[in-house]
Amino acid sequence: MRVAILGVGTVGEAVARILVRNASIITARAGKSIEPVVGVVRDLNKPRDVAGMHLSTDLSAVLERDDIDVYVELMGGVDGAYAAIKRVLERKKPVVTANKALLAYHRDELARLSADVPFGYEASVAGGIPIIKTLRDGLSANHIISIKGILNGTSNYIMTSMMKGGVKFKDVLKRAQELGYAEADPTFDVGGFDAAHKLLILSSIAYDIHARPEDILIEGIENISSDDIAFAKEFEYEIKLLAIARRIGERVELRVHPALVPKDKMIAKVNGVMNAISVAGDAVGETMYYGAGAGGNATASAVISDLIDIARGINPPMLGYKAPIAPLSLVPKGEIQSKFYFRLNVEDAVGVLAKITKIMSEHALSADAFLQRRDDENSLEATLFFITHTAFEKDAVKFMQILKSSDFVRGEIFMMRIEE
Structure with missing residues (x-):
């Protein structure tokens, strides 16, 4: 051949x-x-x-x-x-x-x-990692409940270095570029777009749903700070850039974003440039796939496996379906549900916390955990960290927008989702 x-x-x-x-x-x-x-x-x-x-x-x-x-x-x-x-x-x-x-x-x-x-x-x-064949062939008897993956080795290397070594984002990014893990323009990797492209491919096989990158929630790791790392450690979380597909009734959530993941979860233990994918099926339960997600030899191994299939005369339907299935729809971004983490700097004054909790209650949010820190006893500002109970994305976004326009907030507000 x-x-x-x-x-x-x-x-x-x-x-x-x-x-x-x-x-x-x-x-x-x-x-x-x-x-x-x-x-x-x-x-x-x-x-x-x-x-x-x-x-x-x-x-x-x-x-x-x-x-x-x-x-x-x-x-x-x-x-x-x-x-x-x-x-x-x-x-x-x-x-x-x-x-x-x-x-x-x-x-x-x-x-x-x-x-x-x-x-x-x-x-x-x-x-x-032979995840295409696994989804299309090995798990073909299953309704896929969810896919959760670390699909970008560059971002995982950066987050591992920040969590384990206390290195700042810009410093570890520079190191990743020197090692060849990140491109001169790293936006594609650290911005979540590379992982999103891969998630869309997997979702077509799992659900026969045909979204494009513009249709789904995509956020990167660029704004994660040492404060977020410290919070994650205190509350027993790792931070990972996750690609998530989840079936909910006749609809599918698709999203890529950094997430706080409990340290005892298997996917939280995946470090360095490695990739890992958890797939849950209704018949098989949860299965886990781990390995090198990039690099010449690893990628060439997958290319040649396809060449061998072609030489053998194997020709499965490209996306895994020989007949149409009942269509599933995409969950709109605003209707995605999760717990949320917020970090913000505020005026250190009486009544500020009460104002924040009032705004939360007006937008269907409630706090599950809360932490306040002042780096300097003489400072007029404090940093607030809090986790919400499960809420809609649209409510969390609206809450953040209102906070940004409040006179007691200083600087940018950072929001991250929690995946338990």
């Missing part, structure tokens, strides 16, 4: 290298050899370890080759990648991709285009 790799960066190099290095075991498992024939690159002068694979800068010519059996798309981006894959699928050639942004926006169109053509995308979510 002859393979073209569109985009030969870190992952593309690893795919070519592993296909050659592990050729004997791959051939034994696939039933035929899988050969990397050509790779498309932007710069032919850049050195690459591609085990003798021919390189080309002519994407269009490679897309039209008749001697290629499978195309592996590792270009990144959305529009260019979609155009290339569409051309391949229209020629009835199988495709494997690791492109989560592409799938976040075009998975429905790709599912239609690939109706009778193999399309693998295991590498698009959680690197080397």
Whole structure:
């Protein structure tokens, strides 16, 4: 089976290298050899370890080759990648991709285009963890109750360093960039968008729901402070950037945000750049998947597993459904329910706390835990921390907006959700 790799960066190099290095075991498992024939690159002068694979800068010519059996798309981006894959699928050639942004926006169109053509995308979510096959095949007898995951290793590395080492966000971000965990522009990772794209892919398989990034709640970790870390430690929480899908009746919650998680929960113990996903099914109960969520070799492992499936003649429906199911709707952002954590600086004066609790009661909120701190005995300000009972997102947001306009509040207000 002859393979073209569109985009030969870190992952593309690893795919070519592993296909050659592990050729004997791959051939034994696939039933035929899988050969990397050509790779498309932007710069032919850049050195690459591609085990003798021919390189080309002519994407269009490679897309039209008749001697290629499978195309592996590792270009990144959305529009260019979609155009290339569409051309391949229209020629009835199988495709494997690791492109989560592409799938976040075009998975429905790709599912239609690939109706009778193999399309693998295991590498698009959680690197080397086989979560796509698990949801689509291994748990196919289940109604999925919930998915809860740490899907971005960069953010998890940053939060682990802040929680365990007391390092400030800007300092650990710089270290993550030096180590190659974070890009020069880290917004995609720390802003929650990368995790959101992956969650949308998983939700299509779990619920046949087809939301886009703009439709769901997405928040990042940029505004978490040392004060929030101290509060979390005092109340026995870890802070994690979580991607959450939860079925509630005939509706589904989809959200990505930092959350306070009790320390005794399994997902709270996932540290460093590792990923983990908890999936609860009505028949199987809760299952947990842990492993490397990024990196050339881990992602290449998932790419090659799809290539082996194609070589074996395995062609499941892309999103896991051969027939339509009863449609589920998306829970509007404002109707999502959780407990909330608030941090705010206020004027240190008599009656301020009473004003806050009055505003809370007017917006269906009530306090479950409360902490006040003054860093300086002579300061005219105090920092308040409090946790609410379960409430609607819209009420918590309205409460925060009113506080921002109050004359006793000093500076910004920070809100975070609690996932128990």
